Amino acid sequence: MSEQVQWSAALVKKYDGNGPRYTSYPTALCFEQVTQAQYLSALSQAGRSYEPLSLYVHIPFCRHLCYYCACNKHVTKQQDLADKYIEHLAIEMSRLADFCGARPIKQLHFGGGTPTFLTVEQMQRVWALLDYNFDLFSLPDHEFSIEIDPRVTDENYLAMLKELGFNRISIGVQDFNPATQKAVHRVQPYELVAQRMQAARDLGFHGISIDLIYGLPNQSEATFEQTLRQVLDLSPDRIAMYSYAHLPDRFAPQKRIDSHEVPTPETKLAILGNSIQQLQSAGMVYIGMDHFAKPDDPLAQALYGQSLQRNFQGYSTHKGLDMLAMGVSSISFIDGQYFQNEKSLDAWQNKIAAGEMPVAKGYELNDDDIRRRWIISRLSCAMPISYSEYRKEFGRNFLADFKDVQPYLQNFADDGLIKLSAKGIDVLPTGRLLLRPICMLFDAYLTDQLRQRYSRIV
Ligand SMILES: C[S@@+](CC[C@H](N)C(=O)[O-])C[C@H]1O[C@@H](n2cnc3c(N)ncnc32)[C@H](O)[C@@H]1O
Ligand code: SF4
Numbered sequence: 001m002s003e004q005v006q007w008s009a010a011l012v013k014k015y016d017g018n019g020p021r022y023t024s025y026p027t028a029l030c031f032e033q034v035t036q037a038q039y040l041s042a043l044s045q046a047g048r049s050y051e052p053l054s055l056y057v058h059i060p061f062c063r064h065l066c067y068y069c070a071c072n073k074h075v076t077k078q079q080d081l082a083d084k085y086i087e088h089l090a091i092e093m094s095r096l097a098d099f100c101g102a103r104p105i106k107q108l109h110f111g112g113g114t115p116t117f118l119t120v121e122q123m124q125r126v127w128a129l130l131d132y133n134f135d136l137f138s139l140p141d142h143e144f145s146i147e148i149d150p151r152v153t154d155e156n157y158l159a160m161l162k163e164l165g166f167n168r169i170s171i172g173v174q175d176f177n178p179a180t181q182k183a184v185h186r187v188q189p190y191e192l193v194a195q196r197m198q199a200a201r202d203l204g205f206h207g208i209s210i211d212l213i214y215g216l217p218n219q220s221e222a223t224f225e226q227t228l229r230q231v232l233d234l235s236p237d238r239i240a241m242y243s244y245a246h247l248p249d250r251f252a253p254q255k256r257i258d259s260h261e262v263p264t265p266e267t268k269l270a271i272l273g274n275s276i277q278q279l280q281s282a283g284m285v286y287i288g289m290d291h292f293a294k295p296d297d298p299l300a301q302a303l304y305g306q307s308l309q310r311n312f313q314g315y316s317t318h319k320g321l322d323m324l325a326m327g328v329s330s331i332s333f334i335d336g337q338y339f340q341n342e343k344s345l346d347a348w349q350n351k352i353a354a355g356e357m358p359v360a361k362g363y364e365l366n367d368d369d370i371r372r373r374w375i376i377s378r379l380s381c382a383m384p385i386s387y388s389e390y391r392k393e394f395g396r397n398f399l400a401d402f403k404d405v406q407p408y409l410q411n412f413a414d415d416g417l418i419k420l421s422a423k424g425i426d427v428l429p430t431g432r433l434l435l436r437p438i439c440m441l442f443d444a445y446l447t448d449q450l451r452q453r454y455s456r457i458v
Helices: 010-014 036-046 082-098 120-133 156-165 178-184 191-203 221-234 252-256 266-280 298-304 344-354 367-379 388-394 404-415 428-439
Strands: 053-059 105-112 145-146 168-174 209-214 236-245 285-288 291-293 310-312 314-316 324-326 331-332 337-341 357-362 416-420 424-427
Touching: 010 266, 036 082, 036 310, 036 331, 036 357, 053 082, 053 120, 053 344, 082 209, 082 344, 082 367, 120 156, 145 324, 156 191, 156 388, 168 310, 178 344, 191 221, 191 298, 209 221, 221 266, 236 266, 266 310, 285 298, 291 416, 344 424, 367 428, 404 416, 404 428, 424 428
Parallel strands: 053 105, 053 324, 105 145, 145 168, 168 209, 209 236
Antiparallel strands: 236 291, 285 291, 310 314, 324 331, 331 337, 337 357, 416 424
């Protein structure tokens, strides 16, 4: 399991195509209308448990627009919009806590948009609300993380976050190449990021992660290699390296990017291959699905120990916790069901103001979904599928259930991505390059039409 991934452009090209990242199964595109009563009933069921809980808080605001951005965000300079948002968040939080406030919190993540758009006072207020409504500190190994935009998060702000109780941060970098930064309207010099990293380290944050994107305008193999050299100098514990898909018809801000400046698919493939090799040569472990970690980081340890988990925030080391999410567009997983809040700021606020839960969509897993979800979440973490474990878990025969998938699995095996045996399926190191297509074999909802709505693998 610990071996390095051997890059193969031919294999990646062969299996490239559109597909989900499987931060949930079924994915959010399958979610359906749900009623208030369904959500309340799931919450009430979740409230009968005392198991640890994961919380997610979505803060949608950003001060500046990055032209590549595909996140759910609201770009504004009006700080008081956040006051109004926090008022509504307080109501949503207190209703959720009416059900689940007694469960200890193991994981807490602030995502966005830009959570650090909030002023120090606003962030302290949100934290005080969380602390009032939930049992934040009774578990010793809790993990509280937040996404940082280095342009709007200075050393004093970082110190405040540490004091509140955050212990992990991820920093949005994307690229250090000045021509790329200019083309995507996100100028942040290396020195600025280096200062923030140093401050975060001095303050005692661990698991510091850097977000990068390949496929952005004006990137070449040479410029991205230089960016990675600079990133490695900063010595982050983790790196997320996402693929940029230029889809201006779907994401309006991308219309401001000159298509001619976007690298060709061949250049993108070369950048990906070079980057995997460069980062591995520097000692980073390629986890799979866009993520790298230092060998002693808990993420890499979990990969080796076959205990890695995947949830809406990507990879995690915490086992299948219920996730309670708050804020516009956020997704909860409770009592075996997914629930997604309203995606527009107005709709989310209006429902809360009307005394309703701001839920819009959701999905209740059936027995077939539960089995496929078990398989996909293991494969997306490069974990083996054991036929006997499957039998123990579900009282069924894997080979009989997935007879139709066998020829496709055999193709992956012939290509050296997985190993098939009488006991089950093992993901080989090179298979970590192509976890998405391996998982896709078990996705019952992948129609051609739906597939077009996912991003490409490269
Ligand atoms: C919510 S942002 C991180 C926090 C903060 N807003 C920032 O940008 O620094 C999450 C990450 O999503 C990634 N991202 C956003 N749009 C993307 C796109 N179109 N393709 C690939 N990755 C994207 C970026 O790496 C970004 O850092
Ligand atoms: S990448 Fe981050 S800062 Fe830029 S627009 Fe998207 S959410 Fe906002």
